[in-house]
Amino acid sequence: DVKVTQSSRYLVKRTGEKVFLECVQDMDHENMFWYRQDPGLGLRLIYFSYDVKMKEKGDIPEGYSVSREKKERFSLILESASTNQTSMYLCASNQRGTGSNGYTFGSGTRLTVV
Amino acid sequence: GQQLNQSPQSMFIQEGEDVSMNCTSSSIFNTWLWYKQDPGEGPVLLIALYKAGELTSNGRLTAQFGITRKDSFLNISASIPSDVGIYFCAGSTGSSNTGKLIFGQGTTLQVKP
Numbered sequence: 001d002v003k004v005t006q007s008s009r010y011l012v013k014r015t016g017e018k019v020f021l022e023c024v025q026d027m028d029h030e031n032m033f034w035y036r037q038d039p040g041l042g043l044r045l046i047y048f049s050y051d052v053k054m055k056e057k058g059d060i061p062e063g064y065s066v067s068r069e070k071k072e073r074f075s076l077i078l079e080s081a082s083t084n085q086t087s088m089y090l091c092a093s094n095q096r097g098t099g100s101n102g103y104t105f106g107s108g109t110r111l112t113v114v
Numbered sequence: 115g116q117q118l119n120q121s122p123q124s125m126f127i128q129e130g131e132d133v134s135m136n137c138t139s140s141s142i143f144n145t146w147l148w149y150k151q152d153p154g155e156g157p158v159l160l161i162a163l164y165k166a167g168e169l170t171s172n173g174r175l176t177a178q179f180g181i182t183r184k185d186s187f188l189n190i191s192a193s194i195p196s197d198v199g200i201y202f203c204a205g206s207t208g209s210s211n212t213g214k215l216i217f218g219q220g221t222t223l224q225v226k227p
Binding site (some may be wrong): 004030032033038040041042043045048050071090092094095096097100101102103104107108 | 117120123129144146149154155156157158159162164200202204206213215217218219220
């Protein structure tokens with residue numbers, strides 16, 4: 001069964017901490033994405049990557065960075081966590097192309113920053 | 115960033131009722147997708163539409179790709195409690211090779227037994 005795995009379902013971190021959210025996919029997909037989900041705002045794209053070591057900013061990249069050293073792994077980094085980064089974070093992947101094949105999502109990481 | 119206009123934002127219905135939700139865009143899309151997100155999980159693909167006018171069913175779910183290519187709707191017939199969740203529409207303009215989708219804001223569905 002193909003899947004996207006996010007390493008943590010729930011995280012609680014303190015303000016100012018450096019936070020790593022990990023995502024691994026086993027489908028040999030070229031593209032990987034990080035979204036955050038907030039009530040009433042839908043899914044907002046933070047960063048995406050279409051190849052190893054390649055990354056592009058999405059709609060809300062401020063306060064975040066990413067790393068893609070291997071094809072199967074895409075990490076989201078909160079350089080200095082703040083309370084307004086409390087949210088549900090979703091990782092997704094798909095094959096290179098026009099998006100017509102849709103995404104496969106992970107189960108999400110609910111991050112609380114206190 | 116660009117988002118699709120999805121409505122309604124939320125629905126609270128009685129079990130057995132039919133449900134309808136839709137998405138509109140100012141841009142033309144080549145692909146429309148509908149996802150469902152169960153509480154505490156990631157979204158899962160329900161239906162994919164690839165052709166203007168296309169009508170596709172998946173069990174009690176039916177979705178259509180609008181003729182103008184700027185809209186899509188999803189219908190759920192005879193709702194049951196497990197239909198509870200958030201439904202997202204998503205579209206691809208096909209104009210890039212990055213595979214990036216554009217999402218609606220979601221429709222939260224609650225079903226009263």
